[in-house]
Amino acid sequence: MSWFEKKKEKVAIAPEKAIWAVCPKCASRFAPEEWKKASSICPKCGYAGRVSARARIAMTADEGTFKEVFREVSYSDHLKFRDAAGAYRDKIEATIRKTGETESIVMGTCEIGGIRAMLGVMDFSFMGGSLGTGTGERIARACEQAIEERRPLVIFSASGGARMHEGILSLMQMAKTSAAIGRLKEAGLAYISVLTDPTTGGVSASYAMLGDINITEPRALIGFAGRRVIENTIHQKLPDDFQSAEYLLEHGFIDRIVERKDMKAFIAKMLRYLSR
Amino acid sequence: MASEKTTKNLSAWERVKLARDPNRPHFRDFIALVASDFEELHGDRLVSDDKALAGGFATIDGRKVLVLGHNKGKNVEENMAANFGMANPDGYRKAMRLAKLAERFSIPVVTFVDTPGAYPGDTAEARGQAEAIAKSLEFFSLLKTPVVVVITGEGGSGGALAIAVGDKVLMMENAVYSVISPEGCAGILWRDGSKAPEAAEALKITAQDLKSLGAVDEIVKEPAGGAQKNHAAAAKAVKKAIIAALDELEGVDAEELVARRYEKIRSYGRFSK
Ligand SMILES: [Zn+2]
Numbered sequence: 001m002s003w004f005e006k007k008k009e010k011v012a013i014a015p016e017k018a019i020w021a022v023c024p025k026c027a028s029r030f031a032p033e034e035w036k037k038a039s040s041i042c043p044k045c046g047y048a049g050r051v052s053a054r055a056r057i058a059m060t061a062d063e064g065t066f067k068e069v070f071r072e073v074s075y076s077d078h079l080k081f082r083d084a085a086g087a088y089r090d091k092i093e094a095t096i097r098k099t100g101e102t103e104s105i106v107m108g109t110c111e112i113g114g115i116r117a118m119l120g121v122m123d124f125s126f127m128g129g130s131l132g133t134g135t136g137e138r139i140a141r142a143c144e145q146a147i148e149e150r151r152p153l154v155i156f157s158a159s160g161g162a163r164m165h166e167g168i169l170s171l172m173q174m175a176k177t178s179a180a181i182g183r184l185k186e187a188g189l190a191y192i193s194v195l196t197d198p199t200t201g202g203v204s205a206s207y208a209m210l211g212d213i214n215i216t217e218p219r220a221l222i223g224f225a226g227r228r229v230i231e232n233t234i235h236q237k238l239p240d241d242f243q244s245a246e247y248l249l250e251h252g253f254i255d256r257i258v259e260r261k262d263m264k265a266f267i268a269k270m271l272r273y274l275s276r
Numbered sequence: 277m278a279s280e281k282t283t284k285n286l287s288a289w290e291r292v293k294l295a296r297d298p299n300r301p302h303f304r305d306f307i308a309l310v311a312s313d314f315e316e317l318h319g320d321r322l323v324s325d326d327k328a329l330a331g332g333f334a335t336i337d338g339r340k341v342l343v344l345g346h347n348k349g350k351n352v353e354e355n356m357a358a359n360f361g362m363a364n365p366d367g368y369r370k371a372m373r374l375a376k377l378a379e380r381f382s383i384p385v386v387t388f389v390d391t392p393g394a395y396p397g398d399t400a401e402a403r404g405q406a407e408a409i410a411k412s413l414e415f416f417s418l419l420k421t422p423v424v425v426v427i428t429g430e431g432g433s434g435g436a437l438a439i440a441v442g443d444k445v446l447m448m449e450n451a452v453y454s455v456i457s458p459e460g461c462a463g464i465l466w467r468d469g470s471k472a473p474e475a476a477e478a479l480k481i482t483a484q485d486l487k488s489l490g491a492v493d494e495i496v497k498e499p500a501g502g503a504q505k506n507h508a509a510a511a512k513a514v515k516k517a518i519i520a521a522l523d524e525l526e527g528v529d530a531e532e533l534v535a536r537r538y539e540k541i542r543s544y545g546r547f548s549k
Contacts, residue, residue, distance in 0.1 A: 076545060078489065078545075079478065079479070079480050081478055082478060083465035083466060083475075083478065084465060084466040084467065084468075084471070085465070133544075133545030136544075136545065137545065140542060162433075162434075162455045162456070164455050164456045164461050164464075164465070164479065165465075166455075166545070167454070167455055167479050167480050167481070167489070168453060168454060168455055168479075168480065168481065168485075168486055168489060168491045169489060169491065169544055169545035170455050170545075171433060171434070171437055171454070171455040172437075172491055172541075172544035172545060173544070173545060174409075174410075174413055174434060174437060175413050175417065175437060175441050175541050175544065176541050176542060176544050176545070178410060178413035178414040178417060179413070179414065179417035179418075179441070179537075179538055179541045179542070180542070181414060182414040182415075182417050182418045183418075183538065186418065200406075201434075202433075202434055202455075204406035204410070205394075205405070205406040205409040205410050205413075205434045206409075206410050206413055206434075207410070208406075208410070209404075209406050209407040209410040209411070210410050210411070210414055222406075223401055223406065224394065224396070224400070224401060224405040224406040224409070224434075225394075225396030225397075225400075225401065225405070226396075229396045230396050230397060230398055230401065233395075233396050233397055234397055234398055236398075238398060242398065242401070243401060251402050251403070251404065252404075253404050253406075253407050
């Protein structure tokens with residue numbers, strides 16, 4: 001359940017970053033402007049790169065309809081957690097200053113293709129999109145408000161898993177979010193889960209895998225355990241496409257792989273089918 | 277290591293060692309000591325029968341219950357057979373199948389949690405480890421029959437939580453329960469696996485810590501020196517706690533039960549800033 005494994009990978013390509021944008025999936029190099037122009041979609045392999053929560057919301061919600069909720073719900077440092085690098089509080093406060101976000105998921109009401117919905121989008125740049133108590137609380141509240149206002153729920157996940165700095169209560173958010181989503185479904189409302197690159201650990205093993213419809217983007221990494229942990233367990237190298245969007249589709253855990261340019265229209269269409 | 281007399285002032289890391297002691301009572305030891313009858317039932321009806329997570333009907337104090345629990349062994353051979361208590365998706369799906377059957381006949385479910393974590397293997401991923409755990413969390417939150425959880429040894433992350441969502445969560449005095457193993461956490465945040473004792477301390481994973489954080493309801497006392505010293509005494513305390521929990525949940529209307537369970541799960545880390 002570690003969000004930082006990805007981070008290490010990022011560090012590994014950092015020296016290249018100044019000159020080249022490197023596709024993390026196929027290692028093709030592009031001029032940064034070219035990568036940007038392609039909206040973070042690899043022109044070579046089609047990998048849909050990571051984007052901020054705000055950028056995703058702009059791509060998904062009808063213009064001017066997104067109204068953020070629960071921004072005051074933020075992290076909790078109930079363990080006064082410290083590791084070799086220092087205090088969790090300092091680390092996350094720095095993240096808040098840097099990203100302008102107050103948790104790893106941005107939640108709000110909006111319309112998607114004219115349909116009223118509750119929309120949550122995770123931001124991987126916020127502590128690796130880790131699931132903290134604030135994240136779980138926002139999702140639980142979103143489910144409750146969605147039931148109240150009869151809105152379907154759409155969540156874009158991007159996460160390395162539970163936030164270990166918040167200890168057992170971060171693990172408990174897996175139960176809390178899954179229970180809240182269970183109630184939403186019992187209330188006859190739809191939940192669409194979009195698992196974006198990467199969605200792993202405790203997030204894939206809770207709300208991200210519970211969609212009535214599970215969607216992903218080309219070449220996204222989706223899995224439970226980390227690749228290295230698995231390789232150390234089975235004493236074998238894993239194939240390149242292991243835990244890819246395509247692998248999950250093949251194994252029956254994803255309804256559709258949807259290209260980013262078609263994502264909003266596809267979600268709106270599914271919401272239309274899943275309404276009374 | 278722990279003195280013979282008391283385990284009161286142990287460090288988190290010493291508790292980890294006790295929780296992992298191979299001579300500690302495991303699922304089958306507990307069942308033999310707390311149940312007057314046990315009939316194991318096998319298979320997820322989809323792929324296989326997971327040996328790491330067992331289940332079946334049992335009689336405890338004259339009452340019918342469905343028991344579920346992670347299997348561990350006392351030696352390498354037994355542990356190999358039980359996959360060291362690390363369940364595949366098939367195990368969690370078997371657990372759900374049996375719990376659904378119990379629900380149909382209003383039989384309470386009692387789970388025994390003791391796992392380093394869900395199995396991190398390629399076949400586990402291929403069969404949807406993430407989906408199986410996620411579904412299990414949703415499933416147990418909605419189950420219309422009482423669920424009593426006992427954390428008996430290692431509560432290893434999502435693989436433990438998948439059968440640890442319930443109405444009453446009991447935890448043995450020397451058990452540990454954590455979002456990540458101390459070694460895993462130390463490897464990541466300390467960049468040094470040997471700092472596991474520090475990580476164990478920082479993560480707050482002992483029964484006492486979890487009780488004060490509201491993640492478990494009750495601590496079950498262990499015999500002097502730990503449960504591995506006296507299985508019968510350990511099981512006696514566990515049995516007493518299970519019976520008390522079943523008594524408390526008996527006769528509660530199913531809808532009310534599920535509503536209360538939601539409130540309980542909802543309160544984990546309730547935002548209060
Ligand atoms: Zn590429």
